[in-house]
Amino acid sequence: MSADTHRKTRPFKVDRDAVVWHGRYEKYDLAKEFLISFVVVCILVAGLAVLFGSPDDTPVTVRSWSNSDAVGFATTAITELDGSSGTATYGPPYNLNGTTAGKLGPLNPAKWLGVHHPIDTANDYVLGPLGALANQPQVQAAVTEYKSASADQQATWTAAYEKAVADAKFTNDKLIVPAGDYGPVATLIAAETAMARSGALDGALLSSRQFYGTDYTKPLLFVADGDYFASLGSAQHLSGDQWGMMNETGQYPGQAWLWLYTLWYQVGPIGSSDNADIMVFSIMIGLTALLAILPFIPGLRSIPRWTRLYRLIWREHYKEVENGGGSGDSGSPPQASDEVRTPVTV
Amino acid sequence: MTIVDPKTERPDQADLDKAAGRPEDAGQWTAKIRNTAVDALPPQKLLPDRQPAYVASWIYVFGVTTIAALIVVIGTGFVLALFGPNWWHVSSTGLFVNSLHLWSVEIFMFAMVIHLWGKFFMAAWRGKRKATWITGVVSFLVSVGAAFTGYLSQQNFDSQWISTQAKDGINSTGAGALFNVTNFGQMLMWHIVLLPLCIVAIVGIHVLMVRLRGVVTPFPAKGETPGGEASAVATSGAEVQA
Numbered sequence: 288m289s290a291d292t293h294r295k296t297r298p299f300k301v302d303r304d305a306v307v308w309h310g311r312y313e314k315y316d317l318a319k320e321f322l323i324s325f326v327v328v329c330i331l332v333a334g335l336a337v338l339f340g341s342p343d344d345t346p347v348t349v350r351s352w353s354n355s356d357a358v359g360f361a362t363t364a365i366t367e368l369d370g371s372s373g374t375a376t377y378g379p380p381y382n383l384n385g386t387t388a389g390k391l392g393p394l395n396p397a398k399w400l401g402v403h404h405p406i407d408t409a410n411d412y413v414l415g416p417l418g419a420l421a422n423q424p425q426v427q428a429a430v431t432e433y434k435s436a437s438a439d440q441q442a443t444w445t446a447a448y449e450k451a452v453a454d455a456k457f458t459n460d461k462l463i464v465p466a467g468d469y470g471p472v473a474t475l476i477a478a479e480t481a482m483a484r485s486g487a488l489d490g491a492l493l494s495s496r497q498f499y500g501t502d503y504t505k506p507l508l509f510v511a512d513g514d515y516f517a518s519l520g521s522a523q524h525l526s527g528d529q530w531g532m533m534n535e536t537g538q539y540p541g542q543a544w545l546w547l548y549t550l551w552y553q554v555g556p557i558g559s560s561d562n563a564d565i566m567v568f569s570i571m572i573g574l575t576a577l578l579a580i581l582p583f584i585p586g587l588r589s590i591p592r593w594t595r596l597y598r599l600i601w602r603e604h605y606k607e608v609e610n611g612g613g614s615g616d617s618g619s620p621p622q623a624s625d626e627v628r629t630p631v632t633v
Numbered sequence: 634m635t636i637v638d639p640k641t642e643r644p645d646q647a648d649l650d651k652a653a654g655r656p657e658d659a660g661q662w663t664a665k666i667r668n669t670a671v672d673a674l675p676p677q678k679l680l681p682d683r684q685p686a687y688v689a690s691w692i693y694v695f696g697v698t699t700i701a702a703l704i705v706v707i708g709t710g711f712v713l714a715l716f717g718p719n720w721w722h723v724s725s726t727g728l729f730v731n732s733l734h735l736w737s738v739e740i741f742m743f744a745m746v747i748h749l750w751g752k753f754f755m756a757a758w759r760g761k762r763k764a765t766w767i768t769g770v771v772s773f774l775v776s777v778g779a780a781f782t783g784y785l786s787q788q789n790f791d792s793q794w795i796s797t798q799a800k801d802g803i804n805s806t807g808a809g810a811l812f813n814v815t816n817f818g819q820m821l822m823w824h825i826v827l828l829p830l831c832i833v834a835i836v837g838i839h840v841l842m843v844r845l846r847g848v849v850t851p852f853p854a855k856g857e858t859p860g861g862e863a864s865a866v867a868t869s870g871a872e873v874q875a
Contacts, residue, residue, distance in 0.1 A: 324697045332740060398807070600692050605851070
C-alpha cells in the first residue's frame, strides 16, 4: 500500500475508483503486437485499395452544368440577378439578407460574427462577369440599362422573366424564352448562359481577386443554388433525407462516424425545422461534451457496470477469480513465469 | 562500484555524477525536468514487457491498431503531399495512393471507435484515469475533423457536395465566418498541417497517460470486496486508485 493511497480516506466508489492490482503479471510484447498490427493494417489497406479503389467523380462546373441543363442554369441565373436565390437570401457569413432561420430560442449565433465572405449575387454572378466581357456592346448596353433602372423597374423585369423562363427552351444553341417585356434582362441571361456554356464564367468567378486562387466559395454556392447539382446529389444518395454528407458517391462507406450527427436530420420535428442546423449542432455539442466529461457524471458513468459487458472483456479474469483461481487481484504476489522481477505498477 | 537504481535498474545518473566529482545541480531546470520525467515514466513503465494477467482480450489490440493505422494514414498522406493535390486525379499511381489513404482512414476510424467503446464498457476512466479518457475523446473529435477536411480537400464531386451541405451546419453556429468549408485552400491546410499536428500531439499525450496510469483493473468480482485484503478498511483507506 503506497503512501499516496494512504492519503485517500473516502469510500471506494466502484464507478470511479479502481483497485490496485496485486495479481499475476505475464509477458506482453507491445513492440511485437504493434508490428503485427501494422502489417495486418497494411495488408488490409492494400487489399481494400486494390479491390475497391476510391471514388473520384468529376466535379460540377458552371460550364458542365449549363451545357447539361441550360434552362435550369438560366432559371438559377435569374434568381441570382433578382436576389431570390438560396445564396442571395442566405444571410451571414455571405450577406445580410438572411431570414430568421438558424435561431436557437433568442440566440442567432450565425449573425454574431457578421459577413466574412461577402457575396452580392447580382453583381458577383451576373452583372460583374458580363460587364467584363470584351467586344460585346449589346451586352454592355444591357448591363448599363439594368444598373441605371430603378429597383422597382428591375423587379418588374426580373419577375416577368422568372415567370417566363419556366417555359423556356434551349434549341440551336440559343435560349428561347416566350415573348414579353423583360427589358435588358433577356439579353443579360442569354449572355450569361452563353458565357457559362463556353467556360468563361468559371474563370470569371475564380479570377475576381487574384491570379492564384484557392477559395471556391462563389462558384460552389452558385452551383449549389441550381437544381442540377441537387439532382446529382440525390441520384448518388447524398441528400439530407438520405443521410446526407456521411455518404460518399458510389458504394463507399464514407464518413460513417458522422452517423449520429446525420441521424438528427432524419428525426421529423428536427429535420423539418427551419432551425434544424443549429438544433442538430447544439445537440451534438452537448452530447460530445457529455461523452468527454462522462467520468464525472453519476449515473452515466455507471452504465458500463450495469450493462456488464466488462465481464465479457475480462471473462478469463473473472473465471479464475470466481472459481478460486490464483490470479485474483486480492493481494496475490507477482508470478512472472520464468523469472523473478518487479512488476510494473499499473 | 556500479550503483543501480532499483526502480529503473539502470545506473543512477546522480550517483555517477557524484562518483565523477560532478555534483548534481538539483535546482537546474533541465535536471528538474529530466528527474520528473524519469520518476514519472521510467523506461520499464514507458515500454513494459509485462502486463497484468487480466490484459487478455482482443479488445486491447484496437488501441495499438489505431496507432498502426494512424502511421499508415500519415505515410500515405505524406506521399500524396509530395506530389500535390492534383496528382491523384491525373495519375493511376496517384489514384492508388489516394485509395490507400482513404482505406487507412476508414480502418483508423474503425479501430478508434472500437477502442473507444471498449474503454467505455471497461469504465476505463476509473482510478485517476479521467484525463486519459478525455484525451481519448478529444483525439476522436480531432480525427473526425481531420477526416472531414480530407473529404473537403478531394477536389471532386464529393468535396463539392459535402462542403455545400456542411456549410449550413457550421454557418449556423457562426463558425463559418472563420472556418470556411468552401475554401479549398483553407481546408487543405487544416487537413495536412494543423489537424495532423493536433492528432499526433494529443495521441502522444494519451499514450503517455496510458503508460503513466496503466491499464485499468477489472471491476471487483462477485462477492469480492474492493481492495482484497484491504477490504476491511475499504471505507477508510482501501488500496485504490481513486
